[in-house]
Amino acid sequence: MFTCPVCFYDKMPDAASDYNICPCCGTEFGVDDELMNHAQLRQYWISTGAKWFFNEPPLTWNAWFQLSIAGVPLPYASAVTFGGPTPSPNFVLCGASPREPAISSNPYPDLAEAA
Numbered sequence: 001m002f003t004c005p006v007c008f009y010d011k012m013p014d015a016a017s018d019y020n021i022c023p024c025c026g027t028e029f030g031v032d033d034e035l036m037n038h039a040q041l042r043q044y045w046i047s048t049g050a051k052w053f054f055n056e057p058p059l060t061w062n063a064w065f066q067l068s069i070a071g072v073p074l075p076y077a078s079a080v081t082f083g084g085p086t087p088s089p090n091f092v093l094c095g096a097s098p099r100e101p102a103i104s105s106n107p108y109p110d111l112a113e114a115a
């Protein structure tokens, strides 16, 4: 087993290299990490909801727990209030969606004022 340097999933079947793909965050090593470093890929994965990539996630998997035990600062209030290591499957699938980042606000404030 290997640990993903992007999302810190610790049960990767293959090493984080040679076009192997993390089943958790979906990073394709040798491709995706040519364009962005691991910290940038991690921020992107978090900003898109830190969703499980390949098929269904393990029943006890939780992205925010995985990140917090790895020492990653969590940017979302919903993540900070996470209460335990064994959430229900519903929590994993539905409850872990953070708020959209602030950068998704209206990029055309002038148009909104005119309307």
Ligand SMILES: [Zn+2]
Residues within 6 Å of the ligand: 004, 005, 006, 007, 008, 009, 022, 023, 024, 025, 026, 027
């Ligand atoms: Zn990963």
